[in-house]
Amino acid sequence: MKLTKEILKNIIKKPATRNYPSVKQTPPKNYRGKISHNKEKCIYCSLCEKNCPSGAITVDRENKTWTCDYSLCTFCSQCVEECDKIKCHAIKLTDKYELAKPKKDFNV
Numbered sequence: 001m002k003l004t005k006e007i008l009k010n011i012i013k014k015p016a017t018r019n020y021p022s023v024k025q026t027p028p029k030n031y032r033g034k035i036s037h038n039k040e041k042c043i044y045c046s047l048c049e050k051n052c053p054s055g056a057i058t059v060d061r062e063n064k065t066w067t068c069d070y071s072l073c074t075f076c077s078q079c080v081e082e083c084d085k086i087k088c089h090a091i092k093l094t095d096k097y098e099l100a101k102p103k104k105d106f107n108v
């Protein structure tokens with residue numbers, strides 16, 4: 001009897017899992033997802049590169065390029081804080097969490 005009750009309860013209960021990827025989760029407020037870089041605001045000072053604990057950022061000051069290897073990034077937000085300190089605000093953390101892609105495309 002106890003087992004039947006448990007089975008019936010589970011039949012009518014909503015599943016605890018989502019049907020991902022067709023049903024996606026809304027990230028919580030202040031979620032630390034993929035970082036985004038704004039070329040217009042960046043002055044290519046390398047402060048973010050120097051302070052990135054995982055060495056994910058590469059800044060080429062001469063050619064004015066900025067890249068991030070997302071396979072190394074730990075989404076710690078240190079680069080955002082460093083950039084904000086000099087009032088450039090060129091890096092932001094987004095709520096994007098679907099980062100799986102081929103290794104060759106990581107630096108995009």
Ligand code: SF4
Pocket residue numbers: 041042043044045046047048049059066082083088089090091
């Ligand atoms: S700290 Fe900001 S301004 Fe400096 S290189 Fe990094 S993103 Fe650009």
Ligand code: SF4
Pocket residue numbers: 035051052053054055056057068072073074075076077078079080
């Ligand atoms: S979020 Fe952290 S690990 Fe990722 S690039 Fe910025 S400083 Fe580096």
